[in-house]
Amino acid sequence: MKNYTAVIIGGGPSGHSAAVRIAQLGGRVALVERDFIGGICTNWGCTPSKAMIESAKVAKTVAESEKYGVDIQEYSVDFGRIAQRRNQVVEQTREFVTELLRNHQVDIYQGEGELVSSKKVMVKGGKLDPDGTSMHYDGDVIELHTENVIIATGSRPLIPSFIDASDPSIVSSNRLISINERPESLVIIGGGVIGLEFATIFSNLGSKVTIIEFLDRVLAQMDEDISTEITRIMEANGVNVLTSTKCTGVNNGVITAEDMRSGEEIRLDAPMVLVAIGREAVLNEKMYTGSGISYTRKGIAVNDFQQTNVPGIWAVGDATGRSILAHVGIQQGIVAAENIMRKKGEQFREMDYAVIPAVIYTLPEIVGVGTVPEDLDGVQVTRVPFAVNLRAGIENYQDGFVKMWIKDHKLLAAQAIGHNVSEIMQEAANMIALESDVRAVSEIIHAHPTYAEIIRSTLDQALGKAVDFYL
Numbered sequence: 132m133k134n135y136t137a138v139i140i141g142g143g144p145s146g147h148s149a150a151v152r153i154a155q156l157g158g159r160v161a162l163v164e165r166d167f168i169g170g171i172c173t174n175w176g177c178t179p180s181k182a183m184i185e186s187a188k189v190a191k192t193v194a195e196s197e198k199y200g201v202d203i204q205e206y207s208v209d210f211g212r213i214a215q216r217r218n219q220v221v222e223q224t225r226e227f228v229t230e231l232l233r234n235h236q237v238d239i240y241q242g243e244g245e246l247v248s249s250k251k252v253m254v255k256g257g258k259l260d261p262d263g264t265s266m267h268y269d270g271d272v273i274e275l276h277t278e279n280v281i282i283a284t285g286s287r288p289l290i291p292s293f294i295d296a297s298d299p300s301i302v303s304s305n306r307l308i309s310i311n312e313r314p315e316s317l318v319i320i321g322g323g324v325i326g327l328e329f330a331t332i333f334s335n336l337g338s339k340v341t342i343i344e345f346l347d348r349v350l351a352q353m354d355e356d357i358s359t360e361i362t363r364i365m366e367a368n369g370v371n372v373l374t375s376t377k378c379t380g381v382n383n384g385v386i387t388a389e390d391m392r393s394g395e396e397i398r399l400d401a402p403m404v405l406v407a408i409g410r411e412a413v414l415n416e417k418m419y420t421g422s423g424i425s426y427t428r429k430g431i432a433v434n435d436f437q438q439t440n441v442p443g444i445w446a447v448g449d450a451t452g453r454s455i456l457a458h459v460g461i462q463q464g465i466v467a468a469e470n471i472m473r474k475k476g477e478q479f480r481e482m483d484y485a486v487i488p489a490v491i492y493t494l495p496e497i498v499g500v501g502t503v504p505e506d507l508d509g510v511q512v513t514r515v516p517f518a519v520n521l522r523a524g525i526e527n528y529q530d531g532f533v534k535m536w537i538k539d540h541k542l543l544a545a546q547a548i549g550h551n552v553s554e555i556m557q558e559a560a561n562m563i564a565l566e567s568d569v570r571a572v573s574e575i576i577h578a579h580p581t582y583a584e585i586i587r588s589t590l591d592q593a594l595g596k597a598v599d600f601y602l
Protein backbone atom coordinates (compact mmCIF):
# COMPACT_ATOMS: atom_id res chain seq x y z
CA MET A 132 0.00 0.00 0.00
CA LYS A 133 1.46 3.36 -1.08
CA ASN A 134 1.53 6.17 1.43
CA TYR A 135 0.91 9.47 -0.29
CA THR A 136 2.04 12.98 0.60
CA ALA A 137 -1.39 14.14 -0.52
CA VAL A 138 -4.60 12.65 -1.85
CA ILE A 139 -6.58 15.18 -3.85
CA ILE A 140 -10.33 14.71 -4.28
CA GLY A 141 -11.34 16.42 -7.55
CA GLY A 142 -9.45 16.70 -10.83
CA GLY A 143 -10.47 20.22 -11.89
CA PRO A 144 -7.98 23.08 -12.29
CA SER A 145 -7.52 23.64 -8.54
CA GLY A 146 -6.95 19.93 -7.87
CA HIS A 147 -4.64 19.23 -10.80
CA SER A 148 -2.52 22.35 -10.24
CA ALA A 149 -2.02 21.29 -6.61
CA ALA A 150 -1.12 17.77 -7.77
CA VAL A 151 1.51 18.94 -10.25
CA ARG A 152 3.07 21.43 -7.82
CA ILE A 153 3.33 18.85 -5.00
CA ALA A 154 4.92 16.39 -7.43
CA GLN A 155 7.36 19.06 -8.67
CA LEU A 156 8.42 19.63 -5.07
CA GLY A 157 9.07 15.92 -4.57
CA GLY A 158 5.78 14.74 -3.05
CA ARG A 159 3.84 11.62 -3.92
CA VAL A 160 0.32 12.39 -5.11
CA ALA A 161 -2.95 10.57 -5.78
CA LEU A 162 -5.76 12.36 -7.55
CA VAL A 163 -9.30 11.00 -7.30
CA GLU A 164 -11.82 12.03 -9.97
CA ARG A 165 -15.32 10.62 -10.26
CA ASP A 166 -16.01 12.06 -13.66
CA PHE A 167 -13.65 13.53 -16.24
CA ILE A 168 -10.14 14.83 -15.55
CA GLY A 169 -10.10 18.60 -15.98
CA GLY A 170 -13.31 19.17 -13.98
CA ILE A 171 -15.97 21.67 -14.92
CA CYS A 172 -13.43 24.03 -16.46
CA THR A 173 -12.10 21.62 -19.09
CA ASN A 174 -15.26 19.63 -19.76
CA TRP A 175 -18.25 21.96 -19.29
CA GLY A 176 -16.88 25.42 -18.50
CA CYS A 177 -13.91 27.51 -19.65
CA THR A 178 -12.77 25.29 -22.54
CA PRO A 179 -15.99 24.37 -24.39
CA SER A 180 -17.53 27.81 -23.83
CA LYS A 181 -14.51 29.57 -25.29
CA ALA A 182 -14.38 27.07 -28.18
CA MET A 183 -18.00 27.95 -29.02
CA ILE A 184 -17.41 31.67 -28.57
CA GLU A 185 -14.63 31.37 -31.16
CA SER A 186 -17.15 29.86 -33.62
CA ALA A 187 -19.59 32.65 -32.73
CA LYS A 188 -16.83 35.19 -33.41
CA VAL A 189 -16.13 33.68 -36.83
CA ALA A 190 -19.86 33.72 -37.66
CA LYS A 191 -20.03 37.38 -36.64
CA THR A 192 -16.98 38.28 -38.71
CA VAL A 193 -18.39 36.48 -41.74
CA ALA A 194 -21.74 38.25 -41.26
CA GLU A 195 -19.85 41.55 -41.26
CA SER A 196 -17.34 40.57 -43.94
CA GLU A 197 -18.61 43.21 -46.33
CA LYS A 198 -17.06 45.86 -44.08
CA TYR A 199 -13.65 44.40 -44.92
CA GLY A 200 -14.25 44.34 -48.66
CA VAL A 201 -14.91 40.61 -48.68
CA ASP A 202 -18.23 39.70 -50.20
CA ILE A 203 -19.57 36.46 -48.78
CA GLN A 204 -22.95 36.10 -50.41
CA GLU A 205 -23.96 32.85 -48.85
CA TYR A 206 -22.83 31.14 -45.71
CA SER A 207 -24.42 28.89 -43.17
CA VAL A 208 -23.73 27.91 -39.62
CA ASP A 209 -23.31 24.15 -39.22
CA PHE A 210 -23.99 23.71 -35.52
CA GLY A 211 -23.17 19.99 -35.67
CA ARG A 212 -19.63 20.76 -36.85
CA ILE A 213 -19.25 23.52 -34.30
CA ALA A 214 -20.19 20.98 -31.63
CA GLN A 215 -17.75 18.47 -33.09
CA ARG A 216 -14.92 21.02 -32.98
CA ARG A 217 -15.86 21.94 -29.40
CA ASN A 218 -15.73 18.26 -28.39
CA GLN A 219 -12.32 17.84 -30.04
CA VAL A 220 -10.94 20.87 -28.20
CA VAL A 221 -12.30 19.50 -24.91
CA GLU A 222 -10.84 16.04 -25.55
CA GLN A 223 -7.44 17.49 -26.48
CA THR A 224 -7.40 19.62 -23.34
CA ARG A 225 -8.46 16.67 -21.17
CA GLU A 226 -5.74 14.50 -22.69
CA PHE A 227 -3.21 17.27 -22.19
CA VAL A 228 -4.09 17.57 -18.48
CA THR A 229 -4.06 13.78 -18.03
CA GLU A 230 -0.63 13.57 -19.68
CA LEU A 231 0.61 16.45 -17.51
CA LEU A 232 -0.43 14.54 -14.39
CA ARG A 233 1.08 11.27 -15.62
CA ASN A 234 4.28 13.08 -16.57
CA HIS A 235 4.54 14.14 -12.93
CA GLN A 236 3.91 10.56 -11.72
CA VAL A 237 0.55 11.51 -10.20
CA ASP A 238 -1.55 8.37 -9.61
CA ILE A 239 -5.04 8.92 -11.02
CA TYR A 240 -7.90 7.01 -9.39
CA GLN A 241 -11.14 7.08 -11.33
CA GLY A 242 -14.03 6.96 -8.86
CA GLU A 243 -15.92 8.64 -6.05
CA GLY A 244 -13.56 9.87 -3.34
CA GLU A 245 -14.74 9.72 0.25
CA LEU A 246 -12.78 11.43 2.97
CA VAL A 247 -12.51 9.27 6.06
CA SER A 248 -9.87 11.32 7.91
CA SER A 249 -6.84 13.47 7.11
CA LYS A 250 -4.97 10.17 6.75
CA LYS A 251 -7.44 8.08 4.78
CA VAL A 252 -9.56 8.39 1.62
CA MET A 253 -11.75 5.66 0.22
CA VAL A 254 -12.27 5.46 -3.55
CA LYS A 255 -15.40 3.79 -4.86
CA GLY A 256 -14.08 2.65 -8.19
CA GLY A 257 -15.77 3.79 -11.34
CA LYS A 258 -15.16 2.96 -14.96
CA LEU A 259 -15.86 5.01 -18.02
CA ASP A 260 -18.57 3.56 -20.24
CA PRO A 261 -17.16 2.31 -23.56
CA ASP A 262 -18.41 5.38 -25.42
CA GLY A 263 -16.34 7.48 -23.02
CA THR A 264 -19.19 9.76 -22.05
CA SER A 265 -20.42 8.56 -18.67
CA MET A 266 -19.24 6.74 -15.62
CA HIS A 267 -20.57 3.62 -13.97
CA TYR A 268 -19.35 2.26 -10.68
CA ASP A 269 -18.12 -1.30 -10.51
CA GLY A 270 -18.27 -1.54 -6.76
CA ASP A 271 -14.52 -1.87 -6.10
CA VAL A 272 -13.36 0.16 -3.13
CA ILE A 273 -9.75 1.22 -2.75
CA GLU A 274 -8.29 2.62 0.46
CA LEU A 275 -5.65 5.34 0.11
CA HIS A 276 -3.30 6.33 2.94
CA THR A 277 -1.88 9.80 3.05
CA GLU A 278 -0.34 12.57 5.12
CA ASN A 279 -2.69 15.25 3.70
CA VAL A 280 -5.99 15.47 1.88
CA ILE A 281 -6.93 18.31 -0.45
CA ILE A 282 -10.63 18.76 -1.16
CA ALA A 283 -11.11 20.21 -4.66
CA THR A 284 -14.66 19.15 -5.41
CA GLY A 285 -15.78 22.29 -7.28
CA SER A 286 -19.21 23.84 -7.69
CA ARG A 287 -22.55 23.28 -9.41
CA PRO A 288 -25.29 25.59 -10.75
CA LEU A 289 -27.61 27.18 -8.24
CA ILE A 290 -31.28 26.49 -8.94
CA PRO A 291 -33.74 28.86 -7.22
CA SER A 292 -36.79 27.50 -5.42
CA PHE A 293 -39.29 28.87 -7.98
CA ILE A 294 -37.75 26.66 -10.66
CA ASP A 295 -38.65 23.00 -11.01
CA ALA A 296 -35.34 21.54 -12.13
CA SER A 297 -37.14 18.52 -13.61
CA ASP A 298 -39.08 20.69 -16.09
CA PRO A 299 -38.08 19.44 -19.57
CA SER A 300 -37.29 22.94 -20.85
CA ILE A 301 -34.77 23.68 -18.07
CA VAL A 302 -31.19 23.07 -19.15
CA SER A 303 -28.12 23.23 -16.97
CA SER A 304 -25.00 25.00 -18.25
CA ASN A 305 -23.38 21.54 -18.44
CA ARG A 306 -26.07 20.36 -20.85
CA LEU A 307 -26.33 23.53 -22.87
CA ILE A 308 -22.59 23.63 -23.45
CA SER A 309 -22.70 20.03 -24.67
CA ILE A 310 -25.67 20.17 -27.07
CA ASN A 311 -25.31 19.21 -30.70
CA GLU A 312 -28.34 21.05 -32.09
CA ARG A 313 -28.96 24.77 -31.94
CA PRO A 314 -32.19 25.79 -30.21
CA GLU A 315 -34.34 28.19 -32.27
CA SER A 316 -34.79 30.27 -29.15
CA LEU A 317 -33.29 30.37 -25.71
CA VAL A 318 -34.30 32.16 -22.53
CA ILE A 319 -31.53 32.83 -20.02
CA ILE A 320 -32.45 33.57 -16.43
CA GLY A 321 -29.64 35.71 -15.05
CA GLY A 322 -27.64 38.45 -16.72
CA GLY A 323 -24.34 37.62 -15.04
CA VAL A 324 -21.09 36.28 -16.49
CA ILE A 325 -22.32 32.83 -17.53
CA GLY A 326 -25.66 34.16 -18.82
CA LEU A 327 -23.98 36.75 -21.03
CA GLU A 328 -21.44 34.28 -22.40
CA PHE A 329 -24.19 31.87 -23.44
CA ALA A 330 -26.18 34.78 -24.92
CA THR A 331 -23.08 35.67 -26.97
CA ILE A 332 -22.66 32.13 -28.27
CA PHE A 333 -26.26 31.44 -29.24
CA SER A 334 -27.26 34.88 -30.53
CA ASN A 335 -24.28 34.93 -32.88
CA LEU A 336 -25.03 31.40 -34.06
CA GLY A 337 -28.62 32.31 -34.96
CA SER A 338 -30.82 31.58 -31.92
CA LYS A 339 -33.29 34.13 -30.65
CA VAL A 340 -32.05 34.92 -27.14
CA THR A 341 -33.83 36.63 -24.24
CA ILE A 342 -32.08 37.47 -20.98
CA ILE A 343 -34.21 37.92 -17.85
CA GLU A 344 -32.39 39.88 -15.14
CA PHE A 345 -33.88 40.64 -11.75
CA LEU A 346 -31.68 43.69 -11.08
CA ASP A 347 -31.94 46.94 -13.01
CA ARG A 348 -28.89 46.12 -15.11
CA VAL A 349 -26.88 43.14 -16.33
CA LEU A 350 -23.42 42.55 -14.84
CA ALA A 351 -24.33 44.47 -11.70
CA GLN A 352 -20.91 43.74 -10.20
CA MET A 353 -19.26 45.89 -12.89
CA ASP A 354 -19.22 49.64 -13.42
CA GLU A 355 -22.56 50.93 -14.69
CA ASP A 356 -20.99 52.19 -17.94
CA ILE A 357 -19.96 48.61 -18.76
CA SER A 358 -23.51 47.32 -18.18
CA THR A 359 -24.91 50.06 -20.42
CA GLU A 360 -22.43 49.40 -23.22
CA ILE A 361 -22.83 45.61 -23.27
CA THR A 362 -26.64 45.97 -23.17
CA ARG A 363 -26.48 48.34 -26.14
CA ILE A 364 -24.23 45.95 -28.07
CA MET A 365 -26.29 42.86 -27.21
CA GLU A 366 -29.56 44.57 -28.17
CA ALA A 367 -28.04 45.74 -31.45
CA ASN A 368 -27.21 42.08 -32.05
CA GLY A 369 -30.85 41.08 -31.55
CA VAL A 370 -30.74 39.91 -27.91
CA ASN A 371 -33.83 40.81 -25.90
CA VAL A 372 -32.48 42.12 -22.57
CA LEU A 373 -35.19 42.37 -19.88
CA THR A 374 -33.89 44.03 -16.72
CA SER A 375 -35.84 44.67 -13.48
CA THR A 376 -37.73 41.54 -14.47
CA LYS A 377 -38.50 38.71 -12.12
CA CYS A 378 -38.93 35.22 -13.50
CA THR A 379 -41.88 33.66 -11.68
CA GLY A 380 -41.98 30.23 -13.25
CA VAL A 381 -41.06 27.90 -16.08
CA ASN A 382 -43.49 25.28 -17.30
CA ASN A 383 -42.71 23.15 -20.33
CA GLY A 384 -41.27 25.93 -22.45
CA VAL A 385 -43.55 28.68 -21.15
CA ILE A 386 -41.71 31.23 -19.08
CA THR A 387 -43.61 33.69 -16.93
CA ALA A 388 -42.04 36.83 -15.54
CA GLU A 389 -43.03 40.11 -13.98
CA ASP A 390 -41.82 43.53 -15.09
CA MET A 391 -41.06 44.96 -11.66
CA ARG A 392 -41.39 48.56 -12.85
CA SER A 393 -44.90 48.23 -14.29
CA GLY A 394 -46.12 45.09 -12.54
CA GLU A 395 -47.05 43.73 -15.98
CA GLU A 396 -46.87 39.96 -16.56
CA ILE A 397 -44.60 38.76 -19.36
CA ARG A 398 -44.95 35.38 -21.11
CA LEU A 399 -42.23 33.95 -23.29
CA ASP A 400 -41.97 30.68 -25.20
CA ALA A 401 -38.69 28.89 -25.63
CA PRO A 402 -37.75 25.22 -25.91
CA MET A 403 -34.74 25.80 -23.67
CA VAL A 404 -34.33 27.82 -20.52
CA LEU A 405 -30.91 28.23 -18.94
CA VAL A 406 -30.83 29.07 -15.26
CA ALA A 407 -27.65 31.08 -14.76
CA ILE A 408 -28.14 32.83 -11.45
CA GLY A 409 -24.89 31.62 -9.90
CA ARG A 410 -23.07 28.54 -8.69
CA GLU A 411 -22.73 26.89 -5.31
CA ALA A 412 -19.92 24.84 -3.80
CA VAL A 413 -20.28 21.06 -4.03
CA LEU A 414 -20.50 20.14 -0.36
CA ASN A 415 -20.49 16.65 1.06
CA GLU A 416 -21.94 17.45 4.43
CA LYS A 417 -21.86 13.87 5.72
CA MET A 418 -18.16 13.65 4.90
CA TYR A 419 -17.35 17.00 6.55
CA THR A 420 -19.43 16.40 9.66
CA GLY A 421 -17.76 12.99 10.06
CA SER A 422 -14.29 14.50 9.95
CA GLY A 423 -15.21 17.73 11.79
CA ILE A 424 -14.51 20.11 8.92
CA SER A 425 -16.04 23.59 9.28
CA TYR A 426 -18.11 24.78 6.36
CA THR A 427 -20.94 27.15 5.58
CA ARG A 428 -23.51 27.07 2.78
CA LYS A 429 -21.00 29.08 0.74
CA GLY A 430 -18.23 26.52 0.97
CA ILE A 431 -15.54 24.85 3.04
CA ALA A 432 -13.97 27.32 5.48
CA VAL A 433 -10.24 27.78 4.85
CA ASN A 434 -7.59 30.23 6.04
CA ASP A 435 -5.28 32.08 3.65
CA PHE A 436 -2.91 29.07 3.62
CA GLN A 437 -5.83 26.92 2.31
CA GLN A 438 -6.00 24.92 5.54
CA THR A 439 -9.34 23.82 6.92
CA ASN A 440 -9.81 23.70 10.69
CA VAL A 441 -8.73 20.02 10.66
CA PRO A 442 -4.92 19.59 10.56
CA GLY A 443 -3.83 17.87 7.35
CA ILE A 444 -7.06 18.65 5.46
CA TRP A 445 -6.90 21.43 2.91
CA ALA A 446 -9.47 22.81 0.46
CA VAL A 447 -9.07 24.70 -2.80
CA GLY A 448 -11.07 26.07 -5.73
CA ASP A 449 -14.82 26.60 -6.06
CA ALA A 450 -15.44 24.25 -3.11
CA THR A 451 -14.15 26.98 -0.78
CA GLY A 452 -16.73 29.47 -2.10
CA ARG A 453 -14.09 32.22 -2.27
CA SER A 454 -14.48 32.66 -6.03
CA ILE A 455 -15.75 30.74 -9.01
CA LEU A 456 -12.83 31.43 -11.30
CA ALA A 457 -10.44 28.78 -12.53
CA HIS A 458 -7.39 31.05 -12.18
CA VAL A 459 -8.19 31.68 -8.50
CA GLY A 460 -8.58 27.92 -7.95
CA ILE A 461 -5.27 27.25 -9.70
CA GLN A 462 -3.51 29.77 -7.46
CA GLN A 463 -5.14 28.28 -4.35
CA GLY A 464 -3.98 24.84 -5.49
CA ILE A 465 -0.40 26.07 -5.85
CA VAL A 466 -0.52 27.79 -2.45
CA ALA A 467 -1.87 24.64 -0.74
CA ALA A 468 0.79 22.51 -2.49
CA GLU A 469 3.66 24.78 -1.47
CA ASN A 470 2.41 24.90 2.11
CA ILE A 471 2.14 21.12 2.26
CA MET A 472 5.67 20.79 0.86
CA ARG A 473 7.26 23.64 2.83
CA LYS A 474 10.41 22.67 4.68
CA LYS A 475 10.72 22.85 8.44
CA GLY A 476 11.09 26.46 9.57
CA GLU A 477 9.84 27.84 6.24
CA GLN A 478 7.00 30.39 6.24
CA PHE A 479 3.55 29.45 4.98
CA ARG A 480 2.63 30.99 1.63
CA GLU A 481 -0.49 33.15 1.81
CA MET A 482 -3.21 33.40 -0.80
CA ASP A 483 -3.53 36.99 -2.03
CA TYR A 484 -6.98 37.96 -3.37
CA ALA A 485 -6.17 41.63 -3.96
CA VAL A 486 -5.77 41.52 -7.73
CA ILE A 487 -7.96 39.07 -9.63
CA PRO A 488 -8.73 39.87 -13.26
CA ALA A 489 -12.31 38.87 -14.02
CA VAL A 490 -13.02 38.34 -17.71
CA ILE A 491 -16.41 38.04 -19.40
CA TYR A 492 -15.98 36.54 -22.84
CA THR A 493 -18.73 38.42 -24.60
CA LEU A 494 -18.17 39.98 -28.04
CA PRO A 495 -16.51 42.31 -27.31
CA GLU A 496 -14.87 41.10 -24.13
CA ILE A 497 -15.17 42.70 -20.71
CA VAL A 498 -12.55 42.81 -17.95
CA GLY A 499 -12.52 44.18 -14.43
CA VAL A 500 -9.55 44.25 -12.09
CA GLY A 501 -8.88 45.91 -8.74
CA THR A 502 -11.42 47.46 -6.40
CA VAL A 503 -13.39 50.49 -7.51
CA PRO A 504 -13.28 52.84 -4.49
CA GLU A 505 -16.61 53.80 -2.95
CA ASP A 506 -15.17 57.09 -1.78
CA LEU A 507 -14.02 58.98 -4.86
CA ASP A 508 -12.34 61.76 -2.87
CA GLY A 509 -8.95 62.36 -4.51
CA VAL A 510 -9.63 59.66 -7.11
CA GLN A 511 -9.24 60.52 -10.78
CA VAL A 512 -11.64 58.60 -13.02
CA THR A 513 -10.60 58.50 -16.67
CA ARG A 514 -12.47 56.88 -19.52
CA VAL A 515 -11.02 56.54 -23.00
CA PRO A 516 -13.09 55.14 -25.89
CA PHE A 517 -11.75 52.25 -27.92
CA ALA A 518 -12.40 54.33 -31.03
CA VAL A 519 -9.23 56.42 -30.34
CA ASN A 520 -7.07 53.32 -30.69
CA LEU A 521 -5.59 53.09 -34.18
CA ARG A 522 -5.49 49.28 -34.32
CA ALA A 523 -9.16 49.12 -33.25
CA GLY A 524 -10.01 51.60 -36.01
CA ILE A 525 -8.04 49.69 -38.64
CA GLU A 526 -9.65 46.40 -37.70
CA ASN A 527 -13.15 47.81 -37.17
CA TYR A 528 -13.55 47.14 -33.46
CA GLN A 529 -14.39 50.63 -32.20
CA ASP A 530 -17.01 49.59 -29.62
CA GLY A 531 -16.09 49.96 -25.97
CA PHE A 532 -13.74 51.85 -23.70
CA VAL A 533 -11.16 51.58 -20.93
CA LYS A 534 -11.92 53.18 -17.58
CA MET A 535 -9.39 53.67 -14.80
CA TRP A 536 -9.54 54.82 -11.17
CA ILE A 537 -6.25 56.43 -10.13
CA LYS A 538 -5.22 57.92 -6.78
CA ASP A 539 -1.85 59.36 -5.76
CA HIS A 540 -0.41 58.20 -9.11
CA LYS A 541 -1.38 54.58 -8.37
CA LEU A 542 -3.92 52.59 -10.32
CA LEU A 543 -6.66 51.32 -7.99
CA ALA A 544 -8.97 49.66 -10.51
CA ALA A 545 -9.50 49.33 -14.24
CA GLN A 546 -12.45 48.06 -16.25
CA ALA A 547 -12.72 47.69 -19.98
CA ILE A 548 -15.02 46.53 -22.71
CA GLY A 549 -13.53 46.07 -26.15
CA HIS A 550 -12.01 43.67 -28.64
CA ASN A 551 -9.68 41.15 -26.95
CA VAL A 552 -9.37 43.24 -23.76
CA SER A 553 -8.69 40.00 -21.86
CA GLU A 554 -5.23 40.06 -23.43
CA ILE A 555 -4.34 43.70 -22.77
CA MET A 556 -5.76 44.25 -19.29
CA GLN A 557 -3.17 42.05 -17.60
CA GLU A 558 -0.93 45.12 -17.82
CA ALA A 559 -3.42 46.98 -15.60
CA ALA A 560 -3.54 44.01 -13.21
CA ASN A 561 0.26 43.98 -12.95
CA MET A 562 0.29 47.73 -12.32
CA ILE A 563 -2.16 47.35 -9.43
CA ALA A 564 -0.32 44.35 -7.97
CA LEU A 565 3.10 46.00 -8.23
CA GLU A 566 1.71 49.39 -7.12
CA SER A 567 3.40 50.92 -10.17
CA ASP A 568 3.56 54.67 -10.56
CA VAL A 569 1.28 55.52 -13.49
CA ARG A 570 3.75 58.21 -14.62
CA ALA A 571 6.47 55.59 -15.04
CA VAL A 572 4.22 53.16 -16.94
CA SER A 573 3.02 55.92 -19.28
CA GLU A 574 6.65 56.49 -20.27
CA ILE A 575 7.17 52.87 -21.34
CA ILE A 576 7.10 52.52 -25.13
CA HIS A 577 4.09 50.51 -26.27
CA ALA A 578 4.24 49.04 -29.79
CA HIS A 579 2.25 50.84 -32.48
CA PRO A 580 -0.36 50.10 -33.66
CA THR A 581 -1.52 47.70 -30.93
CA TYR A 582 -4.58 47.37 -28.73
CA ALA A 583 -2.16 47.51 -25.77
CA GLU A 584 -1.55 51.17 -26.58
CA ILE A 585 -4.97 51.99 -25.13
CA ILE A 586 -3.58 51.33 -21.64
CA ARG A 587 -0.92 53.94 -22.21
CA SER A 588 -3.48 56.26 -23.86
CA THR A 589 -5.72 56.06 -20.78
CA LEU A 590 -2.80 56.77 -18.45
CA ASP A 591 -1.68 59.67 -20.69
CA GLN A 592 -5.20 61.06 -20.69
CA ALA A 593 -5.29 60.92 -16.89
CA LEU A 594 -1.95 62.72 -16.81
CA GLY A 595 -3.14 65.35 -19.33
CA LYS A 596 -0.47 64.46 -21.88
CA ALA A 597 -2.16 62.35 -24.56
CA VAL A 598 -0.59 63.25 -27.92
CA ASP A 599 -2.33 60.82 -30.26
CA PHE A 600 -6.01 61.71 -29.71
CA TYR A 601 -8.32 64.30 -28.18
CA LEU A 602 -11.69 63.84 -26.48
Ligand SMILES: Cc1cc2nc3c(=O)[nH]c(=O)nc-3n(C[C@H](O)[C@H](O)[C@H](O)COP(=O)(O)OP(=O)(O)OC[C@H]3O[C@@H](n4cnc5c(N)ncnc54)[C@H](O)[C@@H]3O)c2cc1C
Binds near residue numbers: 458
Ligand atom coordinates in the same frame (compact mmCIF):
# COMPACT_ATOMS: atom_id res chain seq x y z
C1 LIG B 1 -20.04 27.66 -18.55
C2 LIG B 1 -18.89 28.02 -17.67
C3 LIG B 1 -17.84 28.76 -18.18
C4 LIG B 1 -16.77 29.10 -17.36
N1 LIG B 1 -15.75 29.85 -17.89
C5 LIG B 1 -14.72 30.21 -17.11
C6 LIG B 1 -13.65 30.97 -17.64
O1 LIG B 1 -13.63 31.31 -18.81
N2 LIG B 1 -12.64 31.32 -16.82
C7 LIG B 1 -12.64 30.96 -15.49
O2 LIG B 1 -11.70 31.33 -14.78
N3 LIG B 1 -13.62 30.21 -14.96
C8 LIG B 1 -14.66 29.83 -15.74
N4 LIG B 1 -15.66 29.05 -15.22
C9 LIG B 1 -15.55 28.63 -13.82
C10 LIG B 1 -14.57 27.44 -13.69
O3 LIG B 1 -15.01 26.39 -14.51
C11 LIG B 1 -14.46 27.01 -12.25
O4 LIG B 1 -14.08 28.11 -11.46
C12 LIG B 1 -13.41 25.91 -12.11
O5 LIG B 1 -13.73 24.78 -12.88
C13 LIG B 1 -13.26 25.50 -10.65
O6 LIG B 1 -12.27 24.54 -10.57
P1 LIG B 1 -12.25 23.50 -9.37
O7 LIG B 1 -11.01 22.70 -9.54
O8 LIG B 1 -12.45 24.19 -8.07
O9 LIG B 1 -13.54 22.61 -9.57
P2 LIG B 1 -14.17 21.84 -10.82
O10 LIG B 1 -13.59 22.27 -12.09
O11 LIG B 1 -15.63 21.94 -10.61
O12 LIG B 1 -13.70 20.35 -10.57
C14 LIG B 1 -14.13 19.62 -9.47
C15 LIG B 1 -14.01 18.16 -9.81
O13 LIG B 1 -14.22 17.40 -8.62
C16 LIG B 1 -14.89 16.20 -8.98
N5 LIG B 1 -15.50 15.68 -7.75
C17 LIG B 1 -16.43 16.27 -6.96
N6 LIG B 1 -16.70 15.48 -5.91
C18 LIG B 1 -15.94 14.37 -6.04
C19 LIG B 1 -15.76 13.19 -5.27
N7 LIG B 1 -16.41 12.98 -4.13
N8 LIG B 1 -14.88 12.27 -5.71
C20 LIG B 1 -14.19 12.44 -6.87
N9 LIG B 1 -14.32 13.54 -7.63
C21 LIG B 1 -15.16 14.49 -7.21
C22 LIG B 1 -15.88 16.65 -10.02
O14 LIG B 1 -16.30 15.56 -10.82
C23 LIG B 1 -15.08 17.67 -10.80
O15 LIG B 1 -14.44 17.08 -11.91
C24 LIG B 1 -16.74 28.68 -16.01
C25 LIG B 1 -17.78 27.89 -15.49
C26 LIG B 1 -18.84 27.55 -16.31
C27 LIG B 1 -19.94 26.71 -15.75
